[in-house]
Amino acid sequence: MKREKMLKRLKKRKEPWDIVVIGGGATGLGIAVDAASRGYATLLLEQHDFAKGTSSRSTKLVHGGVRYLQQGDISLVLEALKERGLMIQNAPHLVKNQAFIIPNYEWWDGPFYQVGLKVYDLMSGKLGIGSSKKLSKNETIGHIPTIDQKGLKGGVVYYDGQFDDARMALSLAKTARQFNGVVINYMKVTGLLKNDEGIINGLTATNLESGKSYDIEAKTVINATGVFADAVKKMDEPDVKEMIQPSQGIHLVVGKEFLPDKYAIMVPHTKDGRVMFAVPWHDKVVLGTTDTMKEKPELEPKAQEEEIDFILETAGQYLTKQPTRADVLSVFSGLRPLAKPEGDGKSTKEISRHHKVMISQSGLITIIGGKWTTYRKMAEDTVDNAILIGALPDRKCVTQTLPIYGYDKNLDITTDHLAVYGTEKYQLLELEEEEPELAEFISESLPLRKSQVVWAVRHEMARTVEDMLARRVRGLFLDAQESFRVAPEVAAIMARELEEGEAWVSNQLEAFNKLKSHYLI
Numbered sequence: 001m002k003r004e005k006m007l008k009r010l011k012k013r014k015e016p017w018d019i020v021v022i023g024g025g026a027t028g029l030g031i032a033v034d035a036a037s038r039g040y041a042t043l044l045l046e047q048h049d050f051a052k053g054t055s056s057r058s059t060k061l062v063h064g065g066v067r068y069l070q071q072g073d074i075s076l077v078l079e080a081l082k083e084r085g086l087m088i089q090n091a092p093h094l095v096k097n098q099a100f101i102i103p104n105y106e107w108w109d110g111p112f113y114q115v116g117l118k119v120y121d122l123m124s125g126k127l128g129i130g131s132s133k134k135l136s137k138n139e140t141i142g143h144i145p146t147i148d149q150k151g152l153k154g155g156v157v158y159y160d161g162q163f164d165d166a167r168m169a170l171s172l173a174k175t176a177r178q179f180n181g182v183v184i185n186y187m188k189v190t191g192l193l194k195n196d197e198g199i200i201n202g203l204t205a206t207n208l209e210s211g212k213s214y215d216i217e218a219k220t221v222i223n224a225t226g227v228f229a230d231a232v233k234k235m236d237e238p239d240v241k242e243m244i245q246p247s248q249g250i251h252l253v254v255g256k257e258f259l260p261d262k263y264a265i266m267v268p269h270t271k272d273g274r275v276m277f278a279v280p281w282h283d284k285v286v287l288g289t290t291d292t293m294k295e296k297p298e299l300e301p302k303a304q305e306e307e308i309d310f311i312l313e314t315a316g317q318y319l320t321k322q323p324t325r326a327d328v329l330s331v332f333s334g335l336r337p338l339a340k341p342e343g344d345g346k347s348t349k350e351i352s353r354h355h356k357v358m359i360s361q362s363g364l365i366t367i368i369g370g371k372w373t374t375y376r377k378m379a380e381d382t383v384d385n386a387i388l389i390g391a392l393p394d395r396k397c398v399t400q401t402l403p404i405y406g407y408d409k410n411l412d413i414t415t416d417h418l419a420v421y422g423t424e425k426y427q428l429l430e431l432e433e434e435e436p437e438l439a440e441f442i443s444e445s446l447p448l449r450k451s452q453v454v455w456a457v458r459h460e461m462a463r464t465v466e467d468m469l470a471r472r473v474r475g476l477f478l479d480a481q482e483s484f485r486v487a488p489e490v491a492a493i494m495a496r497e498l499e500e501g502e503a504w505v506s507n508q509l510e511a512f513n514k515l516k517s518h519y520l521i
């Protein structure tokens with residue numbers, strides 16, 4: 001997957017594209033996979049890097065949502081549980097089965113969650129991934145030796161999926177390309193084109209690397225820009241009512257000593273009524289999340305001090321050792337693109353997570369809401385609408401059984417940090433055989449080898465040091481300090497591959513270092 005080749009294909013095409021997708025997060029990339037695999041001429045444009053927005057900042061769960069069950073949103077849970085099963089089935093190299101334990105500190109908690117989780121198990125039907133089970137106090141401690149034992153009565157174990165979100169996004173980009181789709185990062189959509197009747201028939205976009213602008217013809221245009229959806233809607237109708245309510249969620253990453261075994265903790269009711277997770281991820285532990293209403297969308301949102309304190313304090317209530325700021329290896333924040341509630345007075349945690357597909361009078365298709373877990377179904381619904389709007393030949397969705405690029409059942413992301421490459425892992429190892437110096441580690445703790453940087457530039461459209469350290473590997477999210485330490489070496493290797501000079505390296509490092517205040521506390 002090379003950016004220059006993608007640009008060439010964009011310039012070469014003389015006919016209108018069947019479907020042009022704006023936004024390269026979970027939603028847009030899922031749509032590109034769906035559209036391309038149905039045989040439509042598909043183009044996706046992303047203003048920054050793939051998954052730069054919310055889609056690299058999730059809690060990494062592929063889940064039905066125990067919380068939504070608590071809220072009684074049965075249809076959402078049913079849909080998400082089905083999609084959870086399909087995601088594990090179609091991308092086993094990126095999604096794995098994760099055991100969660102709900103610790104019980106009140107005698108009535110045990111039976112209450114046991115019943116609820118049995119319903120959860122039953123709702124996943126044929127695509128179930130394990131049965132929930134009551135645990136004694138000793139079993140709970142055996143699985144989570146770091147759990148606070150004061151007043152502990154026992155626990156309930158249940159199963160959901162876990163994944164690497166940014167790597168999944170990249171694999172979706174590769175899947176779209178496999179079906180002849182064109183996906184381009186650093187290409188910002190700046191306006192919409194309309195015919196004499198006022199119907200959208202294309203858009204304008206700027207290549208942010210070269211500054212060159214393009215007029216692109218399209219039979220349908222899909223706005224899949226997450227929290228930025230209102231800005232694109234305004235390109236169509238400047239006075240349109242805003243419909244997105246961004247809600248911020250932050251995560252803290254701490255060392256494995258806080259959760260040494262493979263079990264995750266799920267706290268169904270924090271003191272302010274939220275759900276909190278502590279989940280092992282790439283040999284570290286992710287703690288989160290929060291739900292804070294935000295005024296405006298941002299590409300690089302920043303954790304608030306109160307959010308950090310809240311997570312540390314809540315984690316401390318369930319763990320033997322209270323995590324402190326000094327234990328935090330990285331902090332990352334994301335914005336949920338929630339649909340604004342109709343009435344006033346609803347808090348963000350009560351806003352529905354269902355997705356909505358909307359069509360404007362001029363034919364702009366906008367998709368908002370949803371979750372990473374339901375990206376496939378969201379894409380199917382959106383492309384079904386695009387077929388009608390663009391008068392495209394009717395073709396059925398094929399993604400329910402479509403393997404995601406790199407599909408390999410034998411790889412295990414819990415034990416093998418190269419599993420996220422899927423079948424390309426073996427090509428990466430071949431590269432190391434051909435050029436043995438590339439097998440050297442840049443960082444053993446992240447872990448990161450030189451070959452991964454070369455691979456990301458040659459085959460994964462990594463354009464910046466941030467692309468490399470935040471999304472091609474997850475260093476910035478896992479250990480920010482270590483990522484800033486190795487950035488100069490990463491920049492030097494990338495510069496060689498991209499045939500760039502010293503000025504490029506210093507610009508890259510300057511830009512990357514600006515992220516310090518966001519990921520380090």
Ligand SMILES: Cc1cc2nc3c(=O)[nH]c(=O)nc-3n(C[C@H](O)[C@H](O)[C@H](O)COP(=O)(O)OP(=O)(O)OC[C@H]3O[C@@H](n4cnc5c(N)ncnc54)[C@H](O)[C@@H]3O)c2cc1C
Pocket residue numbers: 022023024025026027028045046047048049050051052053054055056057058059060061062063187188189190224225226227228232247248249250289299333334335336337369370371372373374
């Ligand atoms: C804290 C948090 C935790 C979450 N945890 C989970 C979880 O565990 N499991 C789960 O299933 N879901 C989870 N979610 C939800 C999930 O992450 C989101 O629903 C999903 O990532 C949204 O994807 P998106 O593609 O709609 O948005 P984004 O990922 O934000 O993508 C939109 C893209 O559009 C691009 N864009 C914007 N304007 C333009 C333009 N003019 N031209 C070109 N490109 C443009 C942006 O750069 C961006 O990359 C979580 C969300 C948050 C915030």
